[in-house]
Amino acid sequence: MASATENKDKASLARPIGVFDSGLGGLTVFSEIQKALPCENLIYFGDTARVPYGAKSPKIVERYTMEIVNFLEACDVKMIVIACNTSTAIAYKKVKKRIKIPVIGVIDPACAIASEMSETGRIGIIGTKITVQSGAYPERLKAVNPAIKAFQKDCPLFVPLVEEGFTEGEIIDLVAKKYLREFDDKDIDTLILGCTHYPLISDIIARVSGPGVKIINSAEQTAMAVKETLGARGLLNKSKKEGKRRFYLTDASVNFIRIGEKFLKRKMQNIKVVKVWDILLQ
Amino acid sequence: MASATENKDKASLARPIGVFDSGLGGLTVFSEIQKALPCENLIYFGDTARVPYGAKSPKIVERYTMEIVNFLEACDVKMIVIACNTSTAIAYKKVKKRIKIPVIGVIDPACAIASEMSETGRIGIIGTKITVQSGAYPERLKAVNPAIKAFQKDCPLFVPLVEEGFTEGEIIDLVAKKYLREFDDKDIDTLILGCTHYPLISDIIARVSGPGVKIINSAEQTAMAVKETLGARGLLNKSKKEGKRRFYLTDASVNFIRIGEKFLKRKMQNIKVVKVWDILLQ
Numbered sequence: 001m002a003s004a005t006e007n008k009d010k011a012s013l014a015r016p017i018g019v020f021d022s023g024l025g026g027l028t029v030f031s032e033i034q035k036a037l038p039c040e041n042l043i044y045f046g047d048t049a050r051v052p053y054g055a056k057s058p059k060i061v062e063r064y065t066m067e068i069v070n071f072l073e074a075c076d077v078k079m080i081v082i083a084c085n086t087s088t089a090i091a092y093k094k095v096k097k098r099i100k101i102p103v104i105g106v107i108d109p110a111c112a113i114a115s116e117m118s119e120t121g122r123i124g125i126i127g128t129k130i131t132v133q134s135g136a137y138p139e140r141l142k143a144v145n146p147a148i149k150a151f152q153k154d155c156p157l158f159v160p161l162v163e164e165g166f167t168e169g170e171i172i173d174l175v176a177k178k179y180l181r182e183f184d185d186k187d188i189d190t191l192i193l194g195c196t197h198y199p200l201i202s203d204i205i206a207r208v209s210g211p212g213v214k215i216i217n218s219a220e221q222t223a224m225a226v227k228e229t230l231g232a233r234g235l236l237n238k239s240k241k242e243g244k245r246r247f248y249l250t251d252a253s254v255n256f257i258r259i260g261e262k263f264l265k266r267k268m269q270n271i272k273v274v275k276v277w278d279i280l281l282q
Numbered sequence: 283m284a285s286a287t288e289n290k291d292k293a294s295l296a297r298p299i300g301v302f303d304s305g306l307g308g309l310t311v312f313s314e315i316q317k318a319l320p321c322e323n324l325i326y327f328g329d330t331a332r333v334p335y336g337a338k339s340p341k342i343v344e345r346y347t348m349e350i351v352n353f354l355e356a357c358d359v360k361m362i363v364i365a366c367n368t369s370t371a372i373a374y375k376k377v378k379k380r381i382k383i384p385v386i387g388v389i390d391p392a393c394a395i396a397s398e399m400s401e402t403g404r405i406g407i408i409g410t411k412i413t414v415q416s417g418a419y420p421e422r423l424k425a426v427n428p429a430i431k432a433f434q435k436d437c438p439l440f441v442p443l444v445e446e447g448f449t450e451g452e453i454i455d456l457v458a459k460k461y462l463r464e465f466d467d468k469d470i471d472t473l474i475l476g477c478t479h480y481p482l483i484s485d486i487i488a489r490v491s492g493p494g495v496k497i498i499n500s501a502e503q504t505a506m507a508v509k510e511t512l513g514a515r516g517l518l519n520k521s522k523k524e525g526k527r528r529f530y531l532t533d534a535s536v537n538f539i540r541i542g543e544k545f546l547k548r549k550m551q552n553i554k555v556v557k558v559w560d561i562l563l564q
Contacts, residue, residue: 252339
C-alpha cells in the first residue's frame with residue numbers, strides 16, 4: 001500500500017507546470033523556470049492565433065485567458081504561470097478564484113523586487129496599453145509599500161518591433177527615446193519592464209533611461225516565485241532527470257519558432273497546434 | 283401581384299453590402315464605397331478580437347475569413363467585399379466557390395489599374411508577410427499581362443505604426459526608407475499599396491519612392507468594381523435615401539473608433555460586438 005501511494009505521489013508531482021502567454025514573450029519567463037527547475041515537466045502555451053492582447057479590450061483578454069486556463073487544466077498541470085503581463089493585469093484574480101492549483105502571475109514578483117531595489121520609491125512601469133490602463137502595477141506596488149510613487153507609460157510599438165527583429169539600431173532607439181521621455185521629469189530610480197517582450201530590448205531601455213535607473217525584468221523573479229511556491233506546498237518533482245517540454249500554439253506561426261529559439265537559446269521540439277475557443281463554448 | 287413582386291425586389295435590392303477586414307484598415311475601402319454608392323446599405327465587419335492577420339498562418343486566416351463570410355451571409359448581404367489584402371490573397375478563391383452572391387476582393391482591382399498605369403511593366407507591391415508569401419499579386423498581375431515584372435516587399439511594421447498613429451515624423455520615415463530600399467535597383471514605375479492600412483501613409487511612401495513611381499491604392503478601384511458588378515447584375519439599390527451603415531466588431535476596441543473616425547472622416551454609430559467563432563463550430 002505504501003508503495004502504491006508513493007507511486008501515486010510521484011506521478012502527481014511529475015505533473016507539468018503550465019506557462020502561458022498571448023504569444024512568444026512568455027518564453028523569457030519559461031526560460032528562467034527551465035533554468036531554476038530543470039527537472040520539472042513544462043508546458044508552454046502561446047495564443048498565436050489571437051496575439052497580441054495588449055490593445056484589445058479587458059473583456060476579450062479575460063475570455064481568452066480563461067479559455068487557456070481551461071485548456072491547461074485539461075492537461076492536468078499542477079500549477080499555472082501567467083507569463084503575460086496583460087493577462088495577469090486583467091485576469092489574475094479571476095483565475096486564482098476559479099482554480100484550486102497554485103497560480104503565479106508576473107506582476108507580484110516584479111513589484112516585490114522593484115520595491116526592494118528602489119531607494120527613492122519612485123518607480124516607472126512600461127507595458128502594453130491595457131496593462132497600463134488596468135492600473136494593476138501601481139495598485140500592487142502600493143500594496144507592497146504605500147509610500148511608493150508609480151509612473152506608467154504604455155509602449156505599444158515595442159512588441160511588434162521585437163517580433164519583427166528590430167531589437168537594435170536607429171529605429172528602436174528613436175522609439176525608445178520617444179516613449180521613455182515620459183519619465184524625464186519623474187526622477188525614477190527603478191523601471192519595471194511590464195511586458196515579457198521587453199527583456200529582449202532591455203539594453204536599449206537601460207541606455208536610454210540612463211545609469212541612474214535600475215531595470216527590473218520579472219522573468220527571473222517569477223521563476224523564483226514558482227520554485228518557492230512549489231517547495232512550500234511540497235509539489236516539487238522528485239525526478240532527477242531533465243524535464244519534458246511541450247509547446248502548444250493556437251496557430252502554426254513561423255515567427256514563433258524563429259524568434260522563440262532566439263528567446264530560449266535552443267531548438268524547440270514537441271510543438272502542437274490546438275484549438276481552445278471551443279472548450280468554453282461547448 | 284405586380285406590386286408585391288416589386289416590393290419584394292425592392293427589399294431584395296435594399297439588402298446591405300458586407301465589407302470586412304481583420305481590423306480597421308478596410309475602412310479605407312468602405313469609405314470609397316460609401317462615396318461611390320451613397321444610397322447602398324452597408325455593413326462593416328472588423329475582426330478586432332483577432333487582428334492582425336498579416337503574420338499568422340494561411341490556414342488560420344482562411345478559417346477566420348470563412349467564419350466572417352458565414353456571419354455576413356447570416357446578415358443576408360447581397361454582396362461581399364473582402365477589404366483585406368491578406369484575406370483576399372489567402373481565401374478569395376475559396377470564398378467565391380463557397381457562396382452564390384458576388385464577391386469582390388482588393389487584389390484584382392489593384393492589379394487592373396496598376397497594369398494600366400505602368401508604362402514599363404515593372405511593378406512593386408508592398409503588403410503583409412503572408413500577402414507577399416502567397417504570391418497572389420504577382421500571379422494576378424501576370425494574368426492581366428504576362429509581360430509584367432513584379433517585385434514584392436513585406437512591410438510588417440507599417441500596420442502597427444498606423445494603428446498607433448505614427449503616420450508622420452522621423453520614425454515612420456526611417457521605417458519606410460528601410461523597407462522601400464528593396465526597390466532601389468528594381469527600376470519600378472508603379473507601386474501597389476497591398477494593404478488597406480497603407481493609404482494612411484501614402485504621402486510618405488510616395489516621397490520615399492520618388493517622383494518617378496506612381497502609387498496605387500486599391501480602395502477607390504475596388505469601390506468602382508463594386509459599383510460595376512452591382513450594376514451589371516441589376517443589384518443596385520433603387521432607394522434615393524442615404525444608406526444605413528452598421529459596424530460589427532469581434533472586440534470593443536477603443537483603437538477602432540479612435541482611428542476609424544480618422545479613416546472615415548465622420549462619427550461612427552451603430553457599432554455592435556459579435557462572436558463569430560461559434561458559427562462554424564456549432
